[in-house]
Amino acid sequence: MVISLPKHSLYLRILSFLAALVAISSCSADRNLVYFSNLKNSDEFKVPVTSVVSPKIQPDDLLSITVSSLNPESNVLFNNGIIPSASNNLPATPTRTDNGYLVDANNNINFPVLGLIKLGGLTKEEATAKLTDAIRVHVKNPIVNIRFLNFKITVIGEVTRPASFTIPTERINILEALGLAGDMTAYGKRENVLIIREKDGLRTTTRVNLNDKNILSSPYFYLQQNDIVYVEPDKAKALQVSSRTYYLPIVLTAISVLSILFTAFK
CATH class of the missing domain: 3.30.1950.10 (wza like domain)
Structure with a gap:
């Protein structure tokens, strides 16, 4: 026995499925893309320059x-x-x-x-x-x-031009490093930038928030030799490359065609 659904019921199911797929593909929370967003226009924010550290000579320098x-x-x-x-x-x-x-x-x-x-x-x-x-x-x-001759830092992740950069002045802060890499993309998490540092035989990691003005007084504002800056992608970028949404454009196109055919035959 073949059970047939009413045409309007089938049509509603197709539309509901289409709406769900669109919702999945577009679901991402609003993100703050502004550096130092808690620094108001009327603020005069002053921070002593105390976080500059003279680089020390290390093996392989x-x-x-x-x-x-x-x-x-x-x-x-x-x-x-x-x-x-x-x-x-x-x-x-x-x-x-x-x-x-x-x-x-x-x-x-x-x-x-x-x-x-x-x-x-x-x-x-x-x-x-x-x-x-x-x-x-x-x-x-x-x-x-x-x-x-090899004072360098590396910027990778959600930036325009990820690369290692040799710094002739032997002094660079995290904003200048991001500038060399062409700045973050819109998918870069400004509130959660990872810095990997090697010092005295130890490898340490820390995360900094570039939405917060207090980064200007952080000991990690100025980078040290061989630091690696990793800009993590947000969930929207992860969703774009997810296998769950890889075929989403094809599915949406197929559903649109079916909807048009269904409407025509109706």
Whole structure:
């Protein structure tokens, strides 16, 4: 026996199913896309700049180190590791062209004349002072300059251009990092940004809220070397790529066609 439903009942069921699918595909709570949204237009919000931390030299850091003095021979020796002959016509400025000094697992670099010298755990200023004192034994009034060649941060997740970025100034805050990555997409959760940090052999994670003005005084406002910033997608983005809604456009199209045919035959 074949049981047939009334035409109007079948039509209502199709419409109800269609409405349910549309509701599922569009269900997402309103989200706050404004940075520092609790900072009112009339507010004059002042925060002391106290969260800047000088980066410390770590294993696998790549350092550019140049030595200048009034002695051309010493400049070549310390910058290139070459002992010049008396007949060489040497410039008075450093001529180093290699890729820098790699800090080993024991926090040492192998520097010309000095040999192994431990710089790991020191700030750039502290390392400069230590090298200057060590070189002063061999050269009068040396000037030492140190730079990080691989000071980088990484921004991934719901941003326009996820990538790793080398920072020449060795100082960057989280807003500048997001700017380098083209800012968050509309699906990025501004209230729940994850920062992954490695320091002193430990890997730590913390979450910051960029809707809140108090991030400006957070110790995580300024990023440190090798920090990873992960912008988590919201539920609307997850729903877009879900297998439950992958075929939703096809299903909706099919239902629309069936509805038109049903109406025509009715």
